[in-house]
Amino acid sequence: MANPSLEQTLQRLxxxxxxxxxxxxxxxxxxxxxxxxxxxxxxxxxxxNVIPIKRGEEITGYYERDSGETKPITLHDLISDCTSIxxxxxxxxxxxxxxxxxxxxxxxxxxxxxxxxxLVKLTLYTIIQSLESHALALLGSAIDEEYLRQWxxxxxxxxxxxxxxxxxxxxxxxxxxxxxxxxxxLRLAVNARKIDLKEQMIKAIKSVRDRVAHQVNPLMKEQQDxxxxxxxxxxxxxxxxxx
Numbered sequence: 017m018a019n020p021s022l023e024q025t026l027q028r029l030x031x032x033x034x035x036x037x038x039x040x041x042x043x044x045x046x047x048x049x050x051x052x053x054x055x056x057x058x059x060x061x062x063x064x065n066v067i068p069i070k071r072g073e074e075i076t077g078y079y080e081r082d083s084g085e086t087k088p089i090t091l092h093d094l095i096s097d098c099t100s101i102x103x104x105x106x107x108x109x110x111x112x113x114x115x116x117x118x119x120x121x122x123x124x125x126x127x128x129x130x131x132x133x134x135l136v137k138l139t140l141y142t143i144i145q146s147l148e149s150h151a152l153a154l155l156g157s158a159i160d161e162e163y164l165r166q167w168x169x170x171x172x173x174x175x176x177x178x179x180x181x182x183x184x185x186x187x188x189x190x191x192x193x194x195x196x197x198x199x200x201x202l203r204l205a206v207n208a209r210k211i212d213l214k215e216q217m218i219k220a221i222k223s224v225r226d227r228v229a230h231q232v233n234p235l236m237k238e239q240q241d242x243x244x245x246x247x248x249x250x251x252x253x254x255x256x257x258x259x
Contacts, residue, residue: 035104036097038133039116039124042075051086054079065127066113075115075122089115089122097123101139102249105131109242131236131245137228140235140249144225147252148198154210155201159193167207168200176200198222211255217247224248 046061047070048054054067058081061067069077069086077088095107097118107114108128116124130136165173176195183190196204199222205211206218213221224245227233235245 033101033135033139034097035095035099035101035114035116035126036118036124037135038101038130039097039126040130041124042070042122045070045075045125047075048079051077051079054086055084066125068115068125078115094122095126101136102253105136105242105249106246108239109246112239128239128242129236131242132234137235140224140245141228143249143252143256144198144221144228146256147221148201150256151201151205151211152193152196154205155208158208159204161192164192164196164204167204172200198225213251213255217251220244220248221252 045068046057046064047068048057049070051069054069058064058067058079062081065081067079067081068075069079075089077086078093079086092111093115094117095104095114097116099107099116104126108126108131113125113127115122116126118124161173161177164176168176176192179195180190180192183194193201199218202211202213202218202221203215206213224235227235235241
């Protein structure tokens with residue numbers, strides 16, 4: 017049976033942070049009233065992939081800079097404002113942007129670059145940290161010096177033991193597990209047959225965790241990055257949901 021605290025965390029993440037928290041509201045979009053004006057405005061704003069066409073109070077279409085075409089907004093271009101952050105990551109791996117529908121009107125716009133928003137990073141960080149804590153709990157008393165030396169290798173164990181001894185001199189309550197990174201913990205859990213993860217996915221989880229934990233590195237540089245974010249988030253949720 018799943019740990020209630022993990023279930024509650026995932027449920028909150030699935031419903032608390034949605035696309036409406038990170039979208040650009042309609043009133044903040046750079047729009048044009050006529051199709052023929054769109055190319056000139058697009059040239060004026062080279063960072064914008066899309067220039068919406070707004071007739072009166074309604075957005076009815078958009079000019080796409082890459083294709084040079086004006087297109088009507090269809091169901092394919094729309095998502096609900098209640099779409100969760102995790103679902104949005106999956107959606108944006110297939111298409112670079114969406115218009116956001118709320119109360120039968122277009123309320124905003126979201127682009128794959130908006131996945132660099134701190135709320136997206138917080139969502140992913142919480143899920144990955146939950147998986148790390150879960151894997152560590154599964155290992156339990158199996159973690160001792162001999163076990164770490166055997167499965168992490170002499171070089172990695174020596175590095176951890178050195179850092180542990182230095183820290184222990186200042187803080188007596190430190191343990192060896194405090195100096196394991198998420199790769200160490202997941203590999204140990206896989207070796208102990210507590211979880212099922214491929215090495216490639218372990219490295220991907222570590223990569224995403226590092227990027228969400230440190231503000232220096234953006235999550236999204238290009239749309240293809242959404243593929244990795246989607247794979248990592250879904251796999252973490254699967255492991256936690258079947259705990």
